[in-house]
Amino acid sequence: MARLSQSTVRTVRFYEECGVLQPAQRSEGGHRMFPTPELDKLLFVLDLRAAGLSLEEIKDVLAAKASSDTGAVAAGRVREVIARHLGAIREKIEALSRLEEDFSRASTMLAGCGDCERDPRFPAQCRACDVMAKKELPRAVRVLWGTTQDVDERGP
Numbered sequence: 001m002a003r004l005s006q007s008t009v010r011t012v013r014f015y016e017e018c019g020v021l022q023p024a025q026r027s028e029g030g031h032r033m034f035p036t037p038e039l040d041k042l043l044f045v046l047d048l049r050a051a052g053l054s055l056e057e058i059k060d061v062l063a064a065k066a067s068s069d070t071g072a073v074a075a076g077r078v079r080e081v082i083a084r085h086l087g088a089i090r091e092k093i094e095a096l097s098r099l100e101e102d103f104s105r106a107s108t109m110l111a112g113c114g115d116c117e118r119d120p121r122f123p124a125q126c127r128a129c130d131v132m133a134k135k136e137l138p139r140a141v142r143v144l145w146g147t148t149q150d151v152d153e154r155g156p
Helices: 009-017 036-050 055-066 071-115 139-145
Strands: none
Touching: 009 036, 036 055, 055 071, 071 139
């Protein structure tokens, strides 16, 4: 499970101890044997964790169907849970997309600082060098280098 999910044995054991994963049996050597659906569940849970859901929220997502009396009730509960998290996930995707663009631009730009071995202007006057004199600095560079520049149209 750990290898197939690209996680650790400790992670698999943690989710088993929390009741999220259920091994089908143990091998003669004492190794836990998980059915294929449990691998799919673990991959889903790892994605939910990466999206920022807590263990309790994950348990709620997984229990939404099981705690229902009918398919209609289960579908309603699962849709509620999904709707609760979908907006937050979309906001995170937008923030991550902004960071990806900003970090990419910053990394490209900061490659130009590789020649700044013994420049006496560093760090107090970085804004005066050719690399930092660009019209529109990425936000990461503005913040990390402490340069002063008007904020672009996207805002803070």
